Amino acid sequence: MAKPKVASVWLEACAGCHMSFLDMDERLVELFKNVELAYSPISDVKIIPEVTVGIIEGGLGNEEELHIAKTLRSKCEILIAWGDCAVNGGINCMRNFMKTEDVLKEAYTDTVTTVNPTGVLPHVDIPALLPNAIPVDRAVKVDVYVPGCPPDADTIAYVFNEILGGRSPKVPASMMRYD
Amino acid sequence: MSDKITMYIDGRECSGQKGDTILEVAKKNGIDSIPTLCWMKGLTSVGACRMCVVEPHGADGKPSGRMLTACTSPAEQGLHVSTATEKLVDYRRQVLELLFAGRNHFCMFCSQSGDCDLQTLAINHGMDSVRYPYLYSEFENDTTDDRLQIDHNRCVLCQRCVRTCSEKVGACTLGLKKRGWVTTVKADFGKDMGDSDTCVKCGACAQVCPTGTITLRELAYRGRRKNCDAVVDTICPICTAGCSIRVYVRTGSVVRVEGTNVDGPDGGQLCVKARFGLPKSTEQPRVTRPMIRVGSKFKESNWEEALELVGSKLKEGATSGEMGALISSIATDEELAVFASFKEAIGKIKTDSYESRVLRGFYRGIRPFSAQGVRPFTAAHNILSADVIVVMDATPQESMPIAASFIRVAVLHKGAKLIYVGSGKSPFTGITDVEVKDLSDPKVADIMKSAAKPIIILGKPLLRNHTFVTKALNFAVRNRAFFDDGLAIVPMLGHSNALGALNTVLADEPWIDTGEQDFLYVYSSGLVKESSLVLDSMSRAGFTVVQTPFLLPPMTNMADVILPAPAWFERSGHLCTLEGERRQVAKILPPIPGLKGFGEVMQILCDKMGVKMGVPSTSPCENVFTSKISPDQAKPVEV
Ligand code: SF4
Ligand code: SF4
Ligand code: SF4
Ligand code: FES
Numbered sequence: 001m002a003k004p005k006v007a008s009v010w011l012e013a014c015a016g017c018h019m020s021f022l023d024m025d026e027r028l029v030e031l032f033k034n035v036e037l038a039y040s041p042i043s044d045v046k047i048i049p050e051v052t053v054g055i056i057e058g059g060l061g062n063e064e065e066l067h068i069a070k071t072l073r074s075k076c077e078i079l080i081a082w083g084d085c086a087v088n089g090g091i092n093c094m095r096n097f098m099k100t101e102d103v104l105k106e107a108y109t110d111t112v113t114t115v116n117p118t119g120v121l122p123h124v125d126i127p128a129l130l131p132n133a134i135p136v137d138r139a140v141k142v143d144v145y146v147p148g149c150p151p152d153a154d155t156i157a158y159v160f161n162e163i164l165g166g167r168s169p170k171v172p173a174s175m176m177r178y179d
Numbered sequence: 180m181s182d183k184i185t186m187y188i189d190g191r192e193c194s195g196q197k198g199d200t201i202l203e204v205a206k207k208n209g210i211d212s213i214p215t216l217c218w219m220k221g222l223t224s225v226g227a228c229r230m231c232v233v234e235p236h237g238a239d240g241k242p243s244g245r246m247l248t249a250c251t252s253p254a255e256q257g258l259h260v261s262t263a264t265e266k267l268v269d270y271r272r273q274v275l276e277l278l279f280a281g282r283n284h285f286c287m288f289c290s291q292s293g294d295c296d297l298q299t300l301a302i303n304h305g306m307d308s309v310r311y312p313y314l315y316s317e318f319e320n321d322t323t324d325d326r327l328q329i330d331h332n333r334c335v336l337c338q339r340c341v342r343t344c345s346e347k348v349g350a351c352t353l354g355l356k357k358r359g360w361v362t363t364v365k366a367d368f369g370k371d372m373g374d375s376d377t378c379v380k381c382g383a384c385a386q387v388c389p390t391g392t393i394t395l396r397e398l399a400y401r402g403r404r405k406n407c408d409a410v411v412d413t414i415c416p417i418c419t420a421g422c423s424i425r426v427y428v429r430t431g432s433v434v435r436v437e438g439t440n441v442d443g444p445d446g447g448q449l450c451v452k453a454r455f456g457l458p459k460s461t462e463q464p465r466v467t468r469p470m471i472r473v474g475s476k477f478k479e480s481n482w483e484e485a486l487e488l489v490g491s492k493l494k495e496g497a498t499s500g501e502m503g504a505l506i507s508s509i510a511t512d513e514e515l516a517v518f519a520s521f522k523e524a525i526g527k528i529k530t531d532s533y534e535s536r537v538l539r540g541f542y543r544g545i546r547p548f549s550a551q552g553v554r555p556f557t558a559a560h561n562i563l564s565a566d567v568i569v570v571m572d573a574t575p576q577e578s579m580p581i582a583a584s585f586i587r588v589a590v591l592h593k594g595a596k597l598i599y600v601g602s603g604k605s606p607f608t609g610i611t612d613v614e615v616k617d618l619s620d621p622k623v624a625d626i627m628k629s630a631a632k633p634i635i636i637l638g639k640p641l642l643r644n645h646t647f648v649t650k651a652l653n654f655a656v657r658n659r660a661f662f663d664d665g666l667a668i669v670p671m672l673g674h675s676n677a678l679g680a681l682n683t684v685l686a687d688e689p690w691i692d693t694g695e696q697d698f699l700y701v702y703s704s705g706l707v708k709e710s711s712l713v714l715d716s717m718s719r720a721g722f723t724v725v726q727t728p729f730l731l732p733p734m735t736n737m738a739d740v741i742l743p744a745p746a747w748f749e750r751s752g753h754l755c756t757l758e759g760e761r762r763q764v765a766k767i768l769p770p771i772p773g774l775k776g777f778g779e780v781m782q783i784l785c786d787k788m789g790v791k792m793g794v795p796s797t798s799p800c801e802n803v804f805t806s807k808i809s810p811d812q813a814k815p816v817e818v
Contacts, residue, residue: 081308084286084287087307087308088279088308088309088313089313090285090287091285091287091288093283093285093313093315094285096313096315097315097317132315135308135309137308138312142308145307145308146307147307147308149286149287170305170307171307173302173303173305176302176305176307177286177302178284178286178287178292178298178301178302179286179287179289179292179293
């Protein structure tokens with residue numbers, strides 16, 4: 001039987017969750033005997049293939065991220081929200097207290113270290129911001145939530161094990177964290 | 180008719196008293212399956228959070244689907260409740276999700292994360308996501324106060340802070356402003372924390388806040404409780420009240436100090452000095468090795484050289500000259516006993532303690548009553564059961580802040596009357612019934628007429644004069660002011676082991692005020708500022724040795740030899756507290772390398788003098804001060 005495929009994406013987040021995934025260390029060798037990582041930020045694949053498990057690290061803050069989340073949802077059977085940003089929006093939501101125009105100004109013109117004399121704001125060349133940064137499940141259905149900022153490698157390993165064992169994972173209290 | 184009731188919690192037969200809440204019955208019977216958030220032992224229940232809901236059973240004996248908050252619903256005879264049905268667990272999780280959706284919780288950078296009751300409850304209820312829309316409403320982070328911060332983004336409106344501030348501290352600073360979801364905790368009917376006139380900065384609100392809303396700014400982000408290297412229960416070394424404290428240590432520093440006496444009268448509160456001062460003290464510059472004055476500077480030395488010098492000066496003093504030694508009244512009973520034996524061995528050296536004027540006045544003033552076999556004072560917490568409080572020239576908010584809390588609570592919540600007697604103004608603005616200049620004022624007698632349990636707070640200015648002390652005690656006796664432990668006098672004695680010092684090293688006649696010493700030894704705790712009396716006597720002395728843990732000018736600048744001493748967190752021993760017992764202080768951090776204790780130094784000096792130091796022993800203060808007759812047998816004395 002072919003190994004089940006996994007696709008992971010890195011959306012609005014710091015990559016910490018993927019780092020935590022790599023922190024599984026030698027357990028990764030065991031994992032890759034059983035699953036195929038068909039798409040991820042660390043593999044050079046352009047198009048998300050059909051997979052069994054889709055993983056999202058990060059919240060959704062712009063049109064592109066929203067598009068990727070929807071695409072992955074349509075290509076996977078089980079969708080996992082990895083980390084606080086994906087689960088509840090995380091630190092990205094701090095911009096929800098400002099208007100998007102102000103967010104852009106803050107980032108592209110007002111920051112002390114920015115040199116932008118003509119005050120150009122990005123418009124066509126980068127994806128438009130959503131009005132709010134949102135958790136993944138505000139846009140698509142999520143099957144498994146793994147909170148943590150980032151979740152521990154043990155927790156990530158636990159979730160894979162449960163899925164490979166045919167069970168629907170639910171992070172137990174002993175592993176759950178929001179920080 | 181018996182007040183006993185029997186009810187059933189998760190099928191278990193539980194007994195309680197009429198008037199108990201369901202939660203109280205559960206606690207009494209060791210059932211801990213009812214989660215709580217706003218409830219706190221010792222505070223009035225308000226039922227604000229709905230975490231403690233339980234399901235009463237219907238006539239059919241099955242969970243009825245109704246819900247009762249266990250913390251506010253009275254237990255009833257024969258009542259059956261379930262505490263963990265699926266419905267209840269789901270309901271509680273929904274409540275938690277609403278709390279997270281309504282305010283802005285970012286645990287990843289919250290100083291309380293890992294120590295947060297809200298977070299723990301959410302985790303225990305399997306809250307791996309929030310199903311409600313987040314509101315992202317703007318709430319302020321009130322950073323106007325330099326010690327306390329209130330980040331309204333994290334408040335669950337449980338009002339633990341509000342109730343503690345009112346019911347335990349008696350400051351009544353905090354309250355809720357506005358209604359509904361935009362409600363916030365504000366000071367003094369709507370002020371920012373920094374603008375409050377009533378807050379005493381005790382930090383009790385931060386200790387009880389179950390979330391990261393009220394935090395202590397300088398102590399935030401210094402480590403979660405569970406990540407601390409050591410957690411030590413001990414006694415606050417600052418004032419005679421001897422409050423119980425829990426000290427958290429991380430990477431060699433005290434990072435947090437909390438009150439532990441939650442079941443006791445003080446309700447686990449501490450004062451500003453302990454909560455902020457104790458952690459801060461661990462960061463002060465230390466005296467790490469002996470130092471000897473050379474001209475206007477100090478040179479680093481070692482114990483041999485320094486003690487040789489001190490020994491030779493001591494010898495000089497013993498043959499020709501005046502010698503004195505002053506020991507801080509924050510020293511432990513054990514250190515005081517060493518000091519007493521040292522004096523005994525050396526003979527000629529005079530001893531005294533810091534605050535000796537106050538102690539001497541007090542000691543002389545109480546003597547006629549001690550002679551009658553009555554304890555001439557009472558534990559500070561008895562203020563809480565007094566119906567008339569006579570504050571005589573006292574500023575308890577400074578000398579013993581916990582007593583000030585007791586006074587405010589007794590007046591505000593228990594209806595006690597407050598009389599201020601003194602030349603100044605009552606420090607209890609707005610809650611003082613009468614302010615008089617003298618005890619003989621008829622207004623005093625008027626109130627005392629109906630007093631059943633009066634208590635008298637004696638301030639430092641009065642304590643210095645033994646006649647005033649005796650007069651106050653006579654007043655107490657005549658007005659039948661006594662508690663089981665002794666006469667109802669609470670003296671503002673000051674330092675933590677004032678009573679111990681009074682027993683051991685206090686001089687009969689003052690000598691530091693005027694005399695010039697050829698040799699002066701000062702043993703400092705480094706915890707409180709030396710009084711001008713102590714500093715003046717140092718400046719007059721020919722040769723001054725200062726043994727102190729911290730390099731704190733001006734005292735250290737005035738020394739000829741500076742010796743390291745153990746700091747309050749490096750020593751164990753006992754303190755004689757006003758509460759009536761000798762309480763044990765525990766060592767919190769290992770002493771800095773090469774430190775010599777007080778006993779060792781005194782022993783070496785005795786050896787150098789060729790005298791034998793006796794085995795130090797002190798009589799525990801219980802033995803010295805306990806009433807041998809019932810306090811109501813005490814008789815007034817001639818003044
Ligand atoms: S208060 Fe508690 S739940 Fe809220 S952000 Fe801080 S740690 Fe998290
Ligand atoms: S610090 Fe003390 S007095 Fe001030 S608001 Fe908090 S509990 Fe009240
Ligand atoms: S500040 Fe803290 S203790 Fe006060 S109501 Fe808010 S969460 Fe409760
Ligand atoms: S604990 Fe009972 S309502 Fe909060």
